Amino acid sequence: VLEGHDIPEGLALEDLTVYLPHGSNLDGIGRFYEYVLGAPTVSELTDEDSISVAMGERQTLTFQYHPDGEEDGGVDVGLHTEFSYADEEDVDADLPVYPSNHGPHISLYVTNLSKAYVKAEELGVLYVNPRFTRRAYTKEQALDQCMFRIMDIYDPLDEEREVIVSLEHEVRSAKKLDGTKYKSCPLLVV
16 A cells, blocks of 8 residues: 555446447347356346346446447447457467457456356357467366457347357456466455
8 A cells, every 4th residue: 555545445347338239139148148157137227228237246248229320320339359360370270260359358257167168169159369378279278277258249049140249258267276266356255
């Protein structure tokens, strides 16, 4: 603590809002987060223009129709990625090839990384960003590294698998395999 300052209570990002084009499948987004991450929709914060998902005790991730966008055009708000393919020499020919995402990504913690990985794998939404050295191509690698990534969000009930929004998520575990707290976890108690 710096001289003259009190110990801070700690600040947290209470909500992150992601804008979407009008007409995006908000209910499908809610089903995705519930299915993959076990994160329920917060009905008190959800309306016809937005959906909020509980990402922790006091944190939400909100997807909202862009206030300036219209159903028939308007604002291009669906692009939350910036892909490129790099000529990497250390690419393993036996592993899938993914483009590097240089766009935004969010990090979040889950209580059951193994279950979340299995659900993401079932939906086929796993993603490996080659620009980072930590890469989880398997469940074992995800558990060892305490993280995996997903990119595309779609409604688990949609047989056509139409992507609602692409937004890179780094899904992290608060605990390592031995049960101790993972070094980057910001929570005091896990």
